[in-house]
Amino acid sequence: MTELHVHLDGSLRKETAIALAKEKGTKITSLTVDEDCDSLETYLECFRLPLSLLQEAPVIERAVRELAEDLLADGVNRAEIRFAPYSFCAKDLSPKEAVDAARRGARAAMAAHKGLKIALILCCMRGQEEAPFVGRVREELTGEKANFRLIDLIEEEMDDVVKAADLAGAEALFPTGRYIELFRYAKRKGVPFTIHAGEGAGAKSVWAALETGTGRIGHGVRAIEEALLVDELVRKKITLECCVISNFHTRCFANPIDHPIKRLFDAGVRVTLNTDNRTISDTTMHREIETVQRLFHFTDEEIRRMQAYAEEACF
């Protein structure tokens, strides 16, 4: 199988997080949301421990290698793992050192497992321009141009593993419209990208993402709010990286059954199945497939069609 949307920090292996926390004397906070997760804050709180651990090159390298193994065990032999390099630079690492460590992890996994293909997507963060950074290289990581500098870094680092940029973070607080220039810049530089939109904010955010010329959107499911927008996604053959169980946990829709993935699929949108945060949402591709078949009655043939969409959308 192919997976397009999985975050490294939200998928740090639980046993590894606990072992490392004990080794370093870090307080062990919750890593997985409960089924009745009632707020985005509870969800975001689960990133605290992984983010505090992923501040050292050997930990980042190990996390990528182990995630690749977990993906393989789940039947995923081609995956694009994403992370925000700046969020790993709160201590001593530079963004380039964080990227190098992740690349080593990906290469080690691919060397150990024939047929496995791992790519990395590096996330710009919404609000990075206002972030109060305390790391060794803090001057690089804040201010209006911080995300532009990350695009420059991606351009320099792009190879057979480092493939593309993304935009992640609080969509409702920092609207997508603010980042159109950033991704036009990426386009001019030849850096491919995807953008989280239509999860924490609605149709307007997806329209703004489309203005960048993106071919992929992370989530995108709230496009369902506007029929014209759904038509546009079909017309432009945009791939949506849907993460259904994650959307249940962040309360993207009032009830799980309200999730529009099947309606989008039936309308002709190229929707794909992804896990988003394997540890935090305690999910796998198998669980995502089982869930959409049970709740939305996708047939095996339709599941295969979504897999084909994912393969075609790889960077």
Ligand SMILES: [Zn+2]
């Ligand atoms: Zn995501």
